[in-house]
Amino acid sequence: MAAVNGELALTVLMGLLLVGVAAWLARVENWRSYTPLGSGGVYGGETGQAHHEKPSGLTRWLTTVDHKDIGIMYGLYGVIAFLIGGAMVMVMRAELLDPGATLISNTFYNSLLTSHGITMLFLFGTPIIAAFSNYFIPLLIGADDMAFPRINAIAFWLLPPGALLIWAGFFPIPNLIPAQTAWTMYTPLSAGVGGGNQANAGVDLMLLGLHLTGVSATMGSINFIATIITERAEEVTWANLDIFSWTILTQSGLILFAFPLLGSALLMLVLDRNFGTTFFVNDAGGAILWQHLFWFFGHPEVYILVLPPMGIVSLLIPRFSGRRLFGFKFVVYSTLAIGVLSFGVWAHHMFATGIDPRLRASFMAVSMAIAIPSAVKTFNWMTTMWNGKLRLTTPMLFCIGFVQNFIIGGITGVFLASIPVDLVLHDTYYVVGHFHFIVMGAIAFAGFAAMYYWFPLVSGRMYQRTLGKAHFWLWIVGSNITFFAMVLLGYGGMPRRYATYLPQFATLHQIASLGAFLMVIGGLIWLYNFVVSYFEGPVVTDGDPWNLKEYNLYTGEWEWFDRKLKTTITDGGDEEVATDGGLHGPVGAETADATDSDDSGRAMDANDE
Amino acid sequence: MDENPGLSDQYRTSSPWPVFVAFGFVISEVGILFGLFPVAVGGLLMFCGSLAGLVHEAGYASTPWRMLAALAVVFLAAGGALATTDVAATRGYAILVAAGILLVGAVVGELVVDSGPTPV
Numbered sequence: 073m074a075a076v077n078g079e080l081a082l083t084v085l086m087g088l089l090l091v092g093v094a095a096w097l098a099r100v101e102n103w104r105s106y107t108p109l110g111s112g113g114v115y116g117g118e119t120g121q122a123h124h125e126k127p128s129g130l131t132r133w134l135t136t137v138d139h140k141d142i143g144i145m146y147g148l149y150g151v152i153a154f155l156i157g158g159a160m161v162m163v164m165r166a167e168l169l170d171p172g173a174t175l176i177s178n179t180f181y182n183s184l185l186t187s188h189g190i191t192m193l194f195l196f197g198t199p200i201i202a203a204f205s206n207y208f209i210p211l212l213i214g215a216d217d218m219a220f221p222r223i224n225a226i227a228f229w230l231l232p233p234g235a236l237l238i239w240a241g242f243f244p245i246p247n248l249i250p251a252q253t254a255w256t257m258y259t260p261l262s263a264g265v266g267g268g269n270q271a272n273a274g275v276d277l278m279l280l281g282l283h284l285t286g287v288s289a290t291m292g293s294i295n296f297i298a299t300i301i302t303e304r305a306e307e308v309t310w311a312n313l314d315i316f317s318w319t320i321l322t323q324s325g326l327i328l329f330a331f332p333l334l335g336s337a338l339l340m341l342v343l344d345r346n347f348g349t350t351f352f353v354n355d356a357g358g359a360i361l362w363q364h365l366f367w368f369f370g371h372p373e374v375y376i377l378v379l380p381p382m383g384i385v386s387l388l389i390p391r392f393s394g395r396r397l398f399g400f401k402f403v404v405y406s407t408l409a410i411g412v413l414s415f416g417v418w419a420h421h422m423f424a425t426g427i428d429p430r431l432r433a434s435f436m437a438v439s440m441a442i443a444i445p446s447a448v449k450t451f452n453w454m455t456t457m458w459n460g461k462l463r464l465t466t467p468m469l470f471c472i473g474f475v476q477n478f479i480i481g482g483i484t485g486v487f488l489a490s491i492p493v494d495l496v497l498h499d500t501y502y503v504v505g506h507f508h509f510i511v512m513g514a515i516a517f518a519g520f521a522a523m524y525y526w527f528p529l530v531s532g533r534m535y536q537r538t539l540g541k542a543h544f545w546l547w548i549v550g551s552n553i554t555f556f557a558m559v560l561l562g563y564g565g566m567p568r569r570y571a572t573y574l575p576q577f578a579t580l581h582q583i584a585s586l587g588a589f590l591m592v593i594g595g596l597i598w599l600y601n602f603v604v605s606y607f608e609g610p611v612v613t614d615g616d617p618w619n620l621k622e623y624n625l626y627t628g629e630w631e632w633f634d635r636k637l638k639t640t641i642t643d644g645g646d647e648e649v650a651t652d653g654g655l656h657g658p659v660g661a662e663t664a665d666a667t668d669s670d671d672s673g674r675a676m677d678a679n680d681e
Numbered sequence: 682m683d684e685n686p687g688l689s690d691q692y693r694t695s696s697p698w699p700v701f702v703a704f705g706f707v708i709s710e711v712g713i714l715f716g717l718f719p720v721a722v723g724g725l726l727m728f729c730g731s732l733a734g735l736v737h738e739a740g741y742a743s744t745p746w747r748m749l750a751a752l753a754v755v756f757l758a759a760g761g762a763l764a765t766t767d768v769a770a771t772r773g774y775a776i777l778v779a780a781g782i783l784l785v786g787a788v789v790g791e792l793v794v795d796s797g798p799t800p801v
Contacts (some may be wrong), residue, residue, distance in 0.1 A: 082717060083718075083719035086720060086723030087719075090723055090726060090727060093701060097701070100697050101697050124694055132695070134697070134700050137694055137696050141694075217694070222692070222696050222697075222698065222735055229699055229704065233703070235709040237711075276715075280711065287706075346714065347768045457708070481768055
């Protein structure tokens with residue numbers, strides 16, 4: 073009886089939801105407008121109201137298909153996910169301050185560990201890259217918008233429900249627990265077999281959420297490939313396509329081959345869990361099959377996450393070095409080489425599983441070979457800066473931080489690629505230190521470099537320079553303290569994924585937590601800086617706040633920004649700007665302000681270095 | 682021309698459909714996986730309806746109804762196949778019910794609603 077009542081309530085709820093949606097759609101989308109009236113008139117012609125681009129209020133954000141709006145929404149989404157993922161890891165780092173399980177239970181630690189990984193990789197990493205690519209690729213290549221604006225919007229709107237499903241286990245829902253499978257979701261644990269608690273629906277919801285983010289990424293990648301190939305302005309050729317677009321194009325290619333495979337593997341796992349299929353049954357080699365399928369996606373995923381940040385760094389370093397990117401062609405070639413090689417290295421995650429030694433050797437060779445194009449990039453960044461006219465602005469500092477952390481993360485990775493070393497260090501904190509140097513130390517650093525660099529363009533205001541630098545120094549020091557401690561813990565034999573540990577590891581764990589707390593302070597400073605500057609920062613009145621024209625390094629997105637500023641002034645649309653040629657108080661005052669408090673290229677360079 | 686144009690032809694960079702295509706996809710996926718009959722049906726209706734609306738609005742089809750019918754046929758086949766299995770019969774019926782409603786909607790729309798020219 074209760075079940076029938078529940079079903080009935082659900083039916084009524086669904087019915088109400090559908091009626092509500094239909095009513096809202098009927099209101100905003102007047103169906104009769106598609107039907108020509110008897111009075112005639114050219115269908116689809118100007119209506120007198122059609123000069124507006126977007127509706128106002130919440131409707132604008134729910135219905136937008138403008139690449140810039142979608143970019144902003146991706147950015148906001150990525151930042152929220154980053155804060156949540158960061159809060160999760162801070163609980164873990166607090167727990168790890170002492171060897172026992174004093175603060176949280178082991179199972180809750182495992183849940184946080186799983187969710188932190190998935191949140192940072194899928195809900196922060198990929199979306200924050202999509203934020204920049206959505207906003208700036210069309211501007212950089214001179215396109216009006218993305219090739220498929222509606223698909224762009226669908227791809228974004230799949231993400232919020234995806235996040236809710238991934239986090240669903242943490243919500244106070246009866247009989248639902250969070251997944252504790254780690255982000256790799258190894259079977260048989262994730263298949264829910266045996267005596268554990270991972271048969272719970274929370275794991276199914278997490279798998280579904282992950283599947284949705286994969287669908288979203290795939291739709292986005294198709295859109296970027298189509299946009300970059302077909303929507304470029306006439307003057308943008310393959311020869312002068314900017315480096316960020318090249319990396320996004322390569323990344324989209326990787327997504328196109330990697331993510332559908334993840335989606336299929338996830339569905340197979342869901343079928344195993346719920347419908348009695350036997351894809352990943354242990355006795356038939358299912359566990360190793362999962363690892364092959366997962367890592368065939370999982371390793372290219374690393375490059376999906378790192379290639380666009382490399383593009384950002386390749387775009388930004390020249391701009392603050394006063395010279396063009398050294399060896400541009402070779403940076404592009406190395407991007408493509410990494411893209412191809414990334415599909416030939418996956419089994420280096422499985423050296424310790426007992427796979428055929430000949431197979432292992434070949435994967436070791438390719439894994440080491442991929443260090444070559446990575447090193448080509450690194451040397452090109454260094455040679456770009458060499459003898460350059462460096463301006464140590466906050467975005468530049470984050471880029472240099474990227475290079476530093478990428479070198480450490482990369483070199484520790486080359487050691488792991490070696491089978492004998494891997495067999496010793498596999499599943500230790502060394503691996504955790506290695507990939508955090510890359511994911512946090514490099515990828516997130518580049519993400520924040522880009523946020524600082526384009527903040528004036530997106531918000532029309534400048535952030536506070538001193539706070540930006542404080543953020544950088546807290547992060548570069550904090551990340552190195554934390555991740556070096558992890559590398560050392562790994563050398564000492566501390567296994568990863570444990571809430572408790574032997575007392576001998578306590579000091580290094582406490583040092584790692586100290587670094588993490590430094591990063592939290594830096595993150596809070598960043599949040600405060602961006603929120604306050606968004607509302608109260610000095611208004612940017614120059615279309616070239618980074619002084620790029622002087623070095624002949626001006627790019628399309630700033631041209632667009634400059635046009636926007638000029639159009640705004642001509643229209644007199646902004647109440648802060650006078651139309652009679654004179655300046656209102658606030659603008660003049662803020663311009664003067666900018667010379668001592670903003671991060672603009674003009675305001676700072678000489679005295680800043 | 683209509684005095685009160687809809688959102689999509691009033692604003693160049695707006696469309697009300699994508700958000701519901703995404704939500705419909707999510708709701709139907711959750712409904713089908715967990716065997717929640719009304720959720721699966723409602724999600725599929727939202728997904729297919731919005732998809733047809735989007736294709737129409739984008740100018741790929743002159744009316745949404747035939748797209749709706751095509752989707753109904755696809756889901757009739759999928760639901761029919763699932764309904765014959767032992768493990769997922771209820772889910773199959775949910776998909777069949779959704780497809781049936783969509784088909785009726787498509788037929789009624791085609792017959793009753795006046796079809797205008799393709800929006801541009």
